[in-house]
Amino acid sequence: MGKLFNEDMVNYGTNRSSIRELFEFGKKRALEVGADKVYDYSLGNPNVPAPESVRKSLERIVAIPDTTLVHGYTSAPGDLRVRNAVANNIKTRFGVDISADYIYMTCGAAASLCISLRALNTDNNEFIILAPFFPEYKVFTLSAGGTPVVVPYSEPDFGPDFDKLEKAITKNTKAIIVNSPNNPSGAVFSEDTIKKIVAILNKKSKEYGNPIYIIADEPYREIVYGDVKVPYIMNYYDNTVVCYSYSKSLSLPGERIGYVAVSPKAEGANELYAAVCGAGRAMGYVCAPSIWQNVIMDCVNDLPNVKAYEENRNLLYNSLTDMGYTCVRPDGAFYLFIKTPEPDARAFSNRAKNYGLLLVPGDDFGAKGYVRAAYCVSNDMIKRSLPAFKELIDSYK
Amino acid sequence: MGKLFNEDMVNYGTNRSSIRELFEFGKKRALEVGADKVYDYSLGNPNVPAPESVRKSLERIVAIPDTTLVHGYTSAPGDLRVRNAVANNIKTRFGVDISADYIYMTCGAAASLCISLRALNTDNNEFIILAPFFPEYKVFTLSAGGTPVVVPYSEPDFGPDFDKLEKAITKNTKAIIVNSPNNPSGAVFSEDTIKKIVAILNKKSKEYGNPIYIIADEPYREIVYGDVKVPYIMNYYDNTVVCYSYSKSLSLPGERIGYVAVSPKAEGANELYAAVCGAGRAMGYVCAPSIWQNVIMDCVNDLPNVKAYEENRNLLYNSLTDMGYTCVRPDGAFYLFIKTPEPDARAFSNRAKNYGLLLVPGDDFGAKGYVRAAYCVSNDMIKRSLPAFKELIDSYK
Numbered sequence: 001m002g003k004l005f006n007e008d009m010v011n012y013g014t015n016r017s018s019i020r021e022l023f024e025f026g027k028k029r030a031l032e033v034g035a036d037k038v039y040d041y042s043l044g045n046p047n048v049p050a051p052e053s054v055r056k057s058l059e060r061i062v063a064i065p066d067t068t069l070v071h072g073y074t075s076a077p078g079d080l081r082v083r084n085a086v087a088n089n090i091k092t093r094f095g096v097d098i099s100a101d102y103i104y105m106t107c108g109a110a111a112s113l114c115i116s117l118r119a120l121n122t123d124n125n126e127f128i129i130l131a132p133f134f135p136e137y138k139v140f141t142l143s144a145g146g147t148p149v150v151v152p153y154s155e156p157d158f159g160p161d162f163d164k165l166e167k168a169i170t171k172n173t174k175a176i177i178v179n180s181p182n183n184p185s186g187a188v189f190s191e192d193t194i195k196k197i198v199a200i201l202n203k204k205s206k207e208y209g210n211p212i213y214i215i216a217d218e219p220y221r222e223i224v225y226g227d228v229k230v231p232y233i234m235n236y237y238d239n240t241v242v243c244y245s246y247s248k249s250l251s252l253p254g255e256r257i258g259y260v261a262v263s264p265k266a267e268g269a270n271e272l273y274a275a276v277c278g279a280g281r282a283m284g285y286v287c288a289p290s291i292w293q294n295v296i297m298d299c300v301n302d303l304p305n306v307k308a309y310e311e312n313r314n315l316l317y318n319s320l321t322d323m324g325y326t327c328v329r330p331d332g333a334f335y336l337f338i339k340t341p342e343p344d345a346r347a348f349s350n351r352a353k354n355y356g357l358l359l360v361p362g363d364d365f366g367a368k369g370y371v372r373a374a375y376c377v378s379n380d381m382i383k384r385s386l387p388a389f390k391e392l393i394d395s396y397k
Numbered sequence: 398m399g400k401l402f403n404e405d406m407v408n409y410g411t412n413r414s415s416i417r418e419l420f421e422f423g424k425k426r427a428l429e430v431g432a433d434k435v436y437d438y439s440l441g442n443p444n445v446p447a448p449e450s451v452r453k454s455l456e457r458i459v460a461i462p463d464t465t466l467v468h469g470y471t472s473a474p475g476d477l478r479v480r481n482a483v484a485n486n487i488k489t490r491f492g493v494d495i496s497a498d499y500i501y502m503t504c505g506a507a508a509s510l511c512i513s514l515r516a517l518n519t520d521n522n523e524f525i526i527l528a529p530f531f532p533e534y535k536v537f538t539l540s541a542g543g544t545p546v547v548v549p550y551s552e553p554d555f556g557p558d559f560d561k562l563e564k565a566i567t568k569n570t571k572a573i574i575v576n577s578p579n580n581p582s583g584a585v586f587s588e589d590t591i592k593k594i595v596a597i598l599n600k601k602s603k604e605y606g607n608p609i610y611i612i613a614d615e616p617y618r619e620i621v622y623g624d625v626k627v628p629y630i631m632n633y634y635d636n637t638v639v640c641y642s643y644s645k646s647l648s649l650p651g652e653r654i655g656y657v658a659v660s661p662k663a664e665g666a667n668e669l670y671a672a673v674c675g676a677g678r679a680m681g682y683v684c685a686p687s688i689w690q691n692v693i694m695d696c697v698n699d700l701p702n703v704k705a706y707e708e709n710r711n712l713l714y715n716s717l718t719d720m721g722y723t724c725v726r727p728d729g730a731f732y733l734f735i736k737t738p739e740p741d742a743r744a745f746s747n748r749a750k751n752y753g754l755l756l757v758p759g760d761d762f763g764a765k766g767y768v769r770a771a772y773c774v775s776n777d778m779i780k781r782s783l784p785a786f787k788e789l790i791d792s793y794k
Binding site for chain 1: 468681
């Protein structure tokens with residue numbers, strides 16, 4: 001019979017993501033040297049508390065006398081009232097004519113992505129991933145039976161390399177994952193960038209006679225600074241599937257609540273929505289946690305406290321550039337992408353550990369020579385970490 | 398390129414399970430004829446409220462000032478404190494020497510099953526399903542890349558047909574799913590039955606030189622009547638993976654919380670546990686909802702109010718047999734399997750609808766000539782439904 005267990009699964013379970021590895025290292029290290037001497041920039045775990053409205057909503061729900069009304073099964077795609085609330089939110093904010101029939105509630109963005117990829121993949125299709133990218137995209141694509149195709153970024157703005165994008169598209173390309181605001185670079189794609197991507201997809205769809213879908217992974221949509229705008233891709237391109245999560249916007253990453261929204265104008269929209277429902281079913285996602293569906297009904301229009309992240313961004317970006325670091329100034333999300341003073345980002349990340357700084361090497365994000373600092377941490381931790389950053393860069397002089 | 402979307406997924410999303418179809422029919426029918434004239438026995442949605450301890454736990458958690466401690470990411474396999482609590486619960490109740498290192502918290506039993514199947518399947522392995530069975534087993538097995546092999550039951554006790562089980566095992570058999578207390582029959586496998594299954598698996602494992610695993614799907618473990626005992630399979634067979642859910646025992650079916658427990662004595666236990674972690678990761682299960690992990694920490698030792706279900710069982714079983722129905726007397730779970738007075742259970746189920754009775758035909762459970770009545774409903778509804786059952790059987794005279 002050969003191997004006892006699925007080798008890929010053993011591998012995914014044994015070799016954790018470098019982010020998680022660093023996070024676990026930090027927990028150990030804190031026990032050794034004291035938590036105040038570890039500056040953990042590894043994980044995108046929001047430090048901003050959930051809005052008070054979430055607590056109020058939970059209190060309301062927990063007080064409902066008949067618990068079966070709260071904790072019972074919902075419809076598989078989600079409670080109709082919740083899906084109506086989400087559809088109305090999209091309609092009001094972005095002017096898209098969408099109904100509950102195109103909303104499927106999920107256990108967060110990772111579930112949304114896995115479900116969408118599984119629904120779209122027919123026969124080892126190619127899925128384009130724009131570097132730099134969230135490393136799990138590769139795992140999710142392979143797991144859905146697809147082939148990830150990475151397209152490089154262009155510097156200094158970390159937008160896509162349009163020429164290379166066009167060349168990467170084949171007759172077997174099923175979709176492209178667009179993640180803006182971007183993890184790990186913090187870049188936000190402008191309307192112009194979206195239009196250029198759309199033009200390429202339209203051209204290539206026509207050339208091959210197949211629709212090419214955009215999977216818009218948007219957990220950071222609400223986290224943008226100043227007057228930066230995030231274009232709503234459904235308004236620019238019909239063949240769009242939005243994967244959303246409330247993990248970052250409502251600071252609920254452990255709770256696993258989000259949705260898939262299929263554009264009603266997508267080619268085969270109704271069949272695609274059915275495939276999304278089917279993929280959720282086939283992977284054991286019976287329904288999204290009902291207490292969180294109820295919370296979303298109450299809090300669907302709430303927005304995060306971006307000010308705290310913006311202060312962090314300003315402090316970290318300004319301090320590091322003053323010290324001589326080269327950084328990509330993030331317009332959104334809560335990640336700072338730092339160019340490493342030596343070409344080997346892993347070596348730099350290891351050296352940084354000696355100063356108590358946990359910075360994730362960019363290699364796994366498809367960007368060599370960078371590290372990612374997740375600044376969804378306390379402002380105080382950033383302040384306390386600055387001398388360590390200074391010593392670290394000075395060690396290269 | 399052929400089909401736009403994955404055909405299996407479109408199919409799973411379009412052709413819902415017959416249980417769900419009937420449930421949706423009932424909701425529509427209630428609007429037409431009045432909710433009091435629809436006797437919905439379709440869905441295993443517990444009517445017994447969640448224990449008061451769950452509300453108390455939720456109140457405690459919701460009051461914690463720092464929301465990031467509650468709603469943040471946990472470790473992927475689950476918060477270590479929760480996994481310790483679950484391991485201790487198993488150790489104390491069943492005498493199994495197990496630690497947190499073999500517990501993986503999941504979004505309920507469906508997730509547990511999909512993850513375990515994905516971890517175990519290497520190359521289109523065969524997975525044995527004992528009839529009668531929860532219909533989603535087939536979907537989950539196919540979705541994990543395996544082949545479901547159904548083994549018939551023996552009457553009248555709805556235990557496995559041991560001869561046919563032995564013959565069904567091939568060199569490509571990877572595991573057998575054992576579901577006791579059983580959905581849909583309510584049968585509980587005795588110690589003797591478990592020992593006979595184990596003897597066959599031991600014999601066949603030896604013959605083919607491969608371990609054959611038991612996937613013990615145990616969401617109904619706590620729901621048994623009188624002095625019936627559910628043997629803990631890890632105590633009889635080393636190559637065991639337990640898929641547990643709190644959906645039924647704590648009446649939280651919509652919340653999606655459960656676990657996978659790998660027997661530490663299983664062949665390749667550590668690698669299998671890694672594969673479970675990897676499969677969860679590859680399907681987008683980042684972590685089980687953290688608020689529910691916290692609740693389980695508080696309520697891990699709580700047991701359901703079985704008395705209410707037992708009263709329902711007695712009322713429905715006794716009334717129906719008095720009317721002339723032939724039923725399997727359930728020792729556990731909250732399902733009554735009723736022999737239909739005509740051979741075609743679908744025809745009977747359709748006729749029952751005319752009397753407002755929603756009964757799921759057994760065909761999809763691998764048992765022709767039966768319907769399933771889920772009696773996790775109010776005792777009052779059962780009482781009110783009895784005249785309809787009487788009229789229904791009289792219509793066959």
